[in-house]
Amino acid sequence: MRRSTPFLVVVAAAAAVLAAAACASPDASAGDAMADRPSGALPVETLTVAFAPAVPAAITRKTPAKVVINLETREIRKRLADGVEYTFWTFGGSVPGPMLRVRVGDEVEFHLNNHPSSQMPHNIDLHAVTGPGGGAAASFTAPGHSSTFSFAALNPGLYVYHCATAPVGMHIANGMYGLILVEPKEGLTPVDREFYLVQSEFYTAGRHGAPGIQPFDMEKALHEDPEYVVFNGSVGAVVGDNALKAKVGETVRMFVGNGGPNLISSFHVIGEIFDKVYTEGGSLANQRDVQTTLVPAGGSAIVDMKLEVPGTFILVDHSIFRAFNKGALGMLAVEGSENAAIYSGKQDDQVYLPEGGAIQAMPVEAGAAPERELPRNELLARGQQVYAANCAACHQLEGQGVPGAFPPLASSDYLMADKDRAIGVVVRGLSGAVTVNGQPYNGVMPSLQLTNGDVAAVLSYVRTNFGNRATDLVTLRDVQRVRAAPPAAH
Amino acid sequence: MTRRVVFAILLCGGAVRAAAQPAPAPRFRSVAPGPVRPMFIAGVPDGGLAVAGFLLAERPVSNAEYLRFVTANPEWQRSRVARIAADVSYLRHWAGDTRLGPEVVPAAPVVNVSWFAARAYADWVGGRLPTTQEWELAASRFRTSISGDPDRVNAQLLALSQAGARDTTPLAAFRIVSDEGVTGLFGGPSEWVDDFNTVVTSGESRGDSGPDDGLFCAGGAALAADPSNYSAFMRYALRGSLRGSYALATLGVRVARDSPATRSRGPR
Structure with a gap:
C-alpha cells in the first residue's frame, strides 16, 4: 500500500486496488494520523536514538511533534566474529543502526549525513515512509554530504529502514539496516523491559571462522548461502556478558527486525512462549501463545513475554543450523527465585534397561572384537572419523566451537592441560561451569557411548590437530585406566 | 626526473612553497577500441556500444x-576558487x-577535487x-592480467573496489595494472x-518514476545490462550521487x- 516496485507489477497493481479500497474505507488509519494535527506549528524536538539492544524511551506526549532525526552513514572495520573482521557499512557506526522511535502523526525531518571517509554514496529507505522509494531518492547522498527530507508518520508499526543505493543487496549485506518504531496514538502497552534485536546474515569470502579481514562475496550472496547468521551484527553480540538481562516476574518486549538481505527468520526463544505477538510488526497484537514467529527479510515482529522462572533462555533462528553453526544465537538471562510448580528442573535419573536387568555390558561393546593399540596413522584416521560422527556437530569441523555455547577444542587450554581429565570428559560427560581459553561456558556435554578404542582415537586426533600440539597419543590403556578410576572433580 | 626534483623539495620541508612550473606531461597508454555494455542505457545492441580507441594516462x-x-x-587555489x-x-x-x-603524501593520488577543477587540470x-x-x-581490460579465470574477474575487481585505498597510498604501490x-x-x-x-535510466519501464531515481533499491537492477557486475554498480552509483x-x-x-587517429578526424 506504500509504494510499488517495478519488478512486481502484478503485486503493485493488486496493492493499488487495496490502497484504493483502504482509502474508501472509513477507518483508514492514514487519514486519522493527520486528523489531530494542530493547526499551528508543531513543537520541535530532536530525536534521541538508542543502540541495540537498547530501545529509546516510550513517548509520553499525547500530541504530534516535528521530530528532527540526524543519522550518519559510515564505513568502518569491526569484529564480525572472534578473529574475523569485516568492513561494515553502517548507520550510526553500528550494526544494526540505531533504533528510532516516533509517534503516529509526527512530522519527521530527516538528515542523512554521509561521512567524508565513505567510499560510497548512501541513502535511506524507511519502510515507515509513505512516498516513492521510502525516502531513498530524496536521501541519496555523496560522501561528505548531507541530505534532508521530511515525511509524515502515517501508519503505526515497527518498520525496517535500510540503505537502498545500488547495488542494494551489497549495501544491506554490509550492515545498513535498523528499525523505526511508529507508536500508535495511545502508545504501546507498558512493559518492564524492552529490547532491540536485529537478525541478519553476512557473506564473507572466507569460510565461517576463517580469520582476518573478510571481504563481501557476491557469489555466496547470489546463492543466498551465508557464512554467518547473527543477531545484532556479530557472533556473540547477545551472549555471555552481553546477554539481555531481566528478572522473574517481569514482562519483556522484544522489537525484532530482520535486515536479511536474504533469509527469513524463524524467531524462537528456547523455553519461553510469546504471550503476545504483533505479527510482522503491525500495530495489532493479533496473536497469543506463539512458539516461533516468522520475521521476513526487510520486516519485523514485536513479541511480549512474561518471565515466570529464572535461567538462561536462548534466542535462536529456529532454522536451527543457522543457530548451531552460523551464529544466530542470543541469550536472555533471567534472575530470580525458582518456581518448581512451573518448572522443576531434573527430578530423577535412573538406569533404563528395556531388555531387563540382566544385560549389564555397554551396548557398543557387546560382541565387539577385543581392541588393540593401533599404529599412529591408523589411530589418527579412526579418530578423525569418530570426531566427524560424534563431536563436530557441537565443537564444529575445525574444533572452533560456538561462542557462548560450545567450548573450542582448537588451541584449547582446557583440553590440553590434563590428558586424564579430557579422557574423563569424553567417557563420563561434563556439566557445569568451565573456563576455556579465557571464556566461561556453562553447559552440558553428554556421556558419549564410545568404545575405549574410539575414545583413544578421537582424543589422539584432537590433541594433535586444530592447533593443539600434543607430543604423545592417548592409548587404549590410558582410557581403560581412567574409566576404571573413580570420577574426579573437574 | 623533474618529478623527482619536485618530490625532493617537498620532502625536505613542507614549508617550502613550490614555484610555478610548466604543466607535467602525462604518460599515456593506448586503449584499443572495443565494445562497452553500459549499465543503464536501454536499447543498446547485444554487442554493446562501439567505443573508439583513445589515450588514457597511465596513473x-x-x-x-x-x-x-x-x-x-592561482584561481584554482583553495582560498580563491569560486564556490560554484x-x-x-x-x-x-x-x-x-x-x-x-x-x-x-606528494606521490599519492590527489583527491578532494571537483569536476570543474578536474576538467581545468586536464585542459x-x-x-x-x-x-x-x-x-x-x-x-x-583485465582479462589476462588479474587471473587465469575470466569468470572470477568480476569478483576480484569487486574485492579490489571494496578494499579502497587511503589517500596516503603512493601511486607506485598500486599493483593492479590493466592488460594495456x-x-x-x-x-x-x-x-x-x-x-x-x-x-540515468531511460525510464521506459518505470512509469511512475522520473529518470533520475533508477539507482535505488532493486530499481537499480531493472535496467542493468549485467546485474552481477557489482563493482560497476558501485561506480555508477557514486557518479550518480555527484554534482x-x-x-x-x-x-x-x-x-x-x-x-592521434581520432584527432585527425576532427573534434569528437
Missing part, C-alpha cells in the same frame, strides 16, 4: 602534480593554498577527462569522468586524450 594525477597546477593557476566550481571540501586535506603539509596538461564509456572500456598498462583503475580512489551526470562542485576524499582525477 591518476598526484598531489605533487596538482600542486604545480594550482601554483600556475568547488565546494568547501576542495583540497581540504592540504595544509594551505600551495602547501601539502606533513600529512599529505592545462593538454588533455581532457575520459568519458564514462571510455573509462569502462579501459576498466574492462593502466594502473590504479581499481584499488585506488574513484575517478571523475567527463559525463558523470549522464547516469560538478563536489570534492570527495575518495575521488580523484585521471587525464585522457584523443588518440
Whole structure:
C-alpha cells in the first residue's frame, strides 16, 4: 500500500486496488494520523536514538511533534566474529543502526549525513515512509554530504529502514539496516523491559571462522548461502556478558527486525512462549501463545513475554543450523527465585534397561572384537572419523566451537592441560561451569557411548590437530585406566 | 626526473612553497577500441556500444602534480576558487593554498577535487577527462592480467573496489595494472569522468518514476545490462550521487586524450 516496485507489477497493481479500497474505507488509519494535527506549528524536538539492544524511551506526549532525526552513514572495520573482521557499512557506526522511535502523526525531518571517509554514496529507505522509494531518492547522498527530507508518520508499526543505493543487496549485506518504531496514538502497552534485536546474515569470502579481514562475496550472496547468521551484527553480540538481562516476574518486549538481505527468520526463544505477538510488526497484537514467529527479510515482529522462572533462555533462528553453526544465537538471562510448580528442573535419573536387568555390558561393546593399540596413522584416521560422527556437530569441523555455547577444542587450554581429565570428559560427560581459553561456558556435554578404542582415537586426533600440539597419543590403556578410576572433580 | 626534483623539495620541508612550473606531461597508454555494455542505457545492441580507441594516462594525477597546477593557476587555489566550481571540501586535506603539509603524501593520488577543477587540470596538461564509456572500456581490460579465470574477474575487481585505498597510498604501490598498462583503475580512489551526470535510466519501464531515481533499491537492477557486475554498480552509483562542485576524499582525477587517429578526424 506504500509504494510499488517495478519488478512486481502484478503485486503493485493488486496493492493499488487495496490502497484504493483502504482509502474508501472509513477507518483508514492514514487519514486519522493527520486528523489531530494542530493547526499551528508543531513543537520541535530532536530525536534521541538508542543502540541495540537498547530501545529509546516510550513517548509520553499525547500530541504530534516535528521530530528532527540526524543519522550518519559510515564505513568502518569491526569484529564480525572472534578473529574475523569485516568492513561494515553502517548507520550510526553500528550494526544494526540505531533504533528510532516516533509517534503516529509526527512530522519527521530527516538528515542523512554521509561521512567524508565513505567510499560510497548512501541513502535511506524507511519502510515507515509513505512516498516513492521510502525516502531513498530524496536521501541519496555523496560522501561528505548531507541530505534532508521530511515525511509524515502515517501508519503505526515497527518498520525496517535500510540503505537502498545500488547495488542494494551489497549495501544491506554490509550492515545498513535498523528499525523505526511508529507508536500508535495511545502508545504501546507498558512493559518492564524492552529490547532491540536485529537478525541478519553476512557473506564473507572466507569460510565461517576463517580469520582476518573478510571481504563481501557476491557469489555466496547470489546463492543466498551465508557464512554467518547473527543477531545484532556479530557472533556473540547477545551472549555471555552481553546477554539481555531481566528478572522473574517481569514482562519483556522484544522489537525484532530482520535486515536479511536474504533469509527469513524463524524467531524462537528456547523455553519461553510469546504471550503476545504483533505479527510482522503491525500495530495489532493479533496473536497469543506463539512458539516461533516468522520475521521476513526487510520486516519485523514485536513479541511480549512474561518471565515466570529464572535461567538462561536462548534466542535462536529456529532454522536451527543457522543457530548451531552460523551464529544466530542470543541469550536472555533471567534472575530470580525458582518456581518448581512451573518448572522443576531434573527430578530423577535412573538406569533404563528395556531388555531387563540382566544385560549389564555397554551396548557398543557387546560382541565387539577385543581392541588393540593401533599404529599412529591408523589411530589418527579412526579418530578423525569418530570426531566427524560424534563431536563436530557441537565443537564444529575445525574444533572452533560456538561462542557462548560450545567450548573450542582448537588451541584449547582446557583440553590440553590434563590428558586424564579430557579422557574423563569424553567417557563420563561434563556439566557445569568451565573456563576455556579465557571464556566461561556453562553447559552440558553428554556421556558419549564410545568404545575405549574410539575414545583413544578421537582424543589422539584432537590433541594433535586444530592447533593443539600434543607430543604423545592417548592409548587404549590410558582410557581403560581412567574409566576404571573413580570420577574426579573437574 | 623533474618529478623527482619536485618530490625532493617537498620532502625536505613542507614549508617550502613550490614555484610555478610548466604543466607535467602525462604518460599515456593506448586503449584499443572495443565494445562497452553500459549499465543503464536501454536499447543498446547485444554487442554493446562501439567505443573508439583513445589515450588514457597511465596513473591518476598526484598531489605533487596538482600542486604545480594550482601554483600556475592561482584561481584554482583553495582560498580563491569560486564556490560554484568547488565546494568547501576542495583540497581540504592540504595544509594551505600551495602547501601539502606533513600529512599529505606528494606521490599519492590527489583527491578532494571537483569536476570543474578536474576538467581545468586536464585542459592545462593538454588533455581532457575520459568519458564514462571510455573509462569502462579501459576498466574492462583485465582479462589476462588479474587471473587465469575470466569468470572470477568480476569478483576480484569487486574485492579490489571494496578494499579502497587511503589517500596516503603512493601511486607506485598500486599493483593492479590493466592488460594495456593502466594502473590504479581499481584499488585506488574513484575517478571523475567527463559525463558523470549522464547516469540515468531511460525510464521506459518505470512509469511512475522520473529518470533520475533508477539507482535505488532493486530499481537499480531493472535496467542493468549485467546485474552481477557489482563493482560497476558501485561506480555508477557514486557518479550518480555527484554534482560538478563536489570534492570527495575518495575521488580523484585521471587525464585522457584523443588518440592521434581520432584527432585527425576532427573534434569528437
